[in-house]
Amino acid sequence: MLEEIRPPRRAVVVGAGLGALATVVAACSTSGTTSEATSKADSSTPAAAGTSGAPGSGALAKTADVPVGSGVIVDEVVITQPTAGVFEGFSSVCSHAGCKVSEITDGKIICPCHGSEFNLDGTVAKGPAKTSLETKAVSVQGDSIVAG
Numbered sequence: 001m002l003e004e005i006r007p008p009r010r011a012v013v014v015g016a017g018l019g020a021l022a023t024v025v026a027a028c029s030t031s032g033t034t035s036e037a038t039s040k041a042d043s044s045t046p047a048a049a050g051t052s053g054a055p056g057s058g059a060l061a062k063t064a065d066v067p068v069g070s071g072v073i074v075d076e077v078v079i080t081q082p083t084a085g086v087f088e089g090f091s092s093v094c095s096h097a098g099c100k101v102s103e104i105t106d107g108k109i110i111c112p113c114h115g116s117e118f119n120l121d122g123t124v125a126k127g128p129a130k131t132s133l134e135t136k137a138v139s140v141q142g143d144s145i146v147a148g
């Protein structure tokens with residue numbers, strides 16, 4: 001008689017689970033290599049990872065990428081540098097009707113929907129918006145700007 005040689009169903013499920021685990025471990029070891037280099041600098045502050053090259057994890061932008069007298073829009077955050085070394089953060093959601101501000105031109109943060117303009121300190125320069133952009137806390141860590 002032929003005996004059917006099949007692994008028990010439970011063994012197949014466990015095997016599949018190990019395969020997924022191996023994938024996760026591989027992914028972790030890859031990122032571990034990256035963080036290993038930065039952990040020598042200071043493992044307690046993840047933003048310190050952004051001290052070389054591109055902004056590290058958690059970094060919104062490099063300080064050098066935010067022009068003095070202007071700013072940048074990074075996803076939901078507007079980062080401005082009204083004067084050298086002073087960085088401010090605001091929500092990119094316009095206080096008028098919720099559009100996302102789209103550009104910073106001539107020292108003004110511009111909303112494309114109805115033409116509101118905001119100063120680099122978030123206050124209204126031109127309506128129809130009546131209230132300032134919501135403040136978002138940002139701080140400088142090394143040469144990066146991080147939330148908080």
Ligand code: FES
Pocket residue numbers: 094095096097098099111112113114115116127128129
């Ligand atoms: Fe920005 Fe109206 S939503 S000006």
